[in-house]
Amino acid sequence: MTEIHTDGPESIGDVQPLDFLVVAPHPDDAEIGMGGTIAKMIRQGMRVGILDLTSGEPTPHGSETIRRAETIRATEILNLTWRGNAGLVNRELQHTLEARKRIASYFRMLRPRWVFAPYFHDAHPDHVVATELIEAARFWSKLSKTDMPGERFHPERTFYFFCIHLRLAVQPSWIVDISETMDQKLESIRAYESQFVVGRPTEPPTMLDRIETDGAYFGNLIARRYGEPFATKEPLALTSLRDVF
Numbered sequence: 001m002t003e004i005h006t007d008g009p010e011s012i013g014d015v016q017p018l019d020f021l022v023v024a025p026h027p028d029d030a031e032i033g034m035g036g037t038i039a040k041m042i043r044q045g046m047r048v049g050i051l052d053l054t055s056g057e058p059t060p061h062g063s064e065t066i067r068r069a070e071t072i073r074a075t076e077i078l079n080l081t082w083r084g085n086a087g088l089v090n091r092e093l094q095h096t097l098e099a100r101k102r103i104a105s106y107f108r109m110l111r112p113r114w115v116f117a118p119y120f121h122d123a124h125p126d127h128v129v130a131t132e133l134i135e136a137a138r139f140w141s142k143l144s145k146t147d148m149p150g151e152r153f154h155p156e157r158t159f160y161f162f163c164i165h166l167r168l169a170v171q172p173s174w175i176v177d178i179s180e181t182m183d184q185k186l187e188s189i190r191a192y193e194s195q196f197v198v199g200r201p202t203e204p205p206t207m208l209d210r211i212e213t214d215g216a217y218f219g220n221l222i223a224r225r226y227g228e229p230f231a232t233k234e235p236l237a238l239t240s241l242r243d244v245f
């Protein structure tokens, strides 16, 4: 049985460090923004976690119980290494020192090499605040002489995924070919039935049609069937040009 860790960062215990942790304001943002890349990297042997900051509820057709069950289903579809919920309040996400400390504590306990945050331009206040919180928490997680749990730790990079409530023609820093995991991505999004199926228009383009069209658009930019865009503020470092196409 898949478990969503909800007991706070102090109780995480000894886990092998993650390759990367995706931090999402609401359960379903990580799947929409980068479900294909998550699935692909897990297939390639990486250890990948998602930390949802809030329950994402209330919503018109969801409830805490329904959304939790849907999150478990999506977690199983992606075959995630770890998933947790930070228990911050949906719709009321604020950049408090307490919230910053909580997220930094997750970084110290999970020790992800990279952290993925929502893209910094968005209309949803929770998303904008989440990104600020994650950037500040990344810095705080390396502090010494603090009462935060775990050892001081600094994730090497913060990257940005796109799950935005703005119609932007974004210019990504790079695009991952997700042709082989697009089906898995769509299935993980479909798991959130209360968000994307119940009460939604059934005439095309449905919400899922639009996500597929976006995937095809970014795939087209790299001459592949499907792609997922990412951004970075710092230059991307490569050990080899071999994987660039």
Ligand SMILES: [Zn+2]
Residues within 6 Å of the ligand: 025, 026, 029, 124, 127
């Ligand atoms: Zn969201």
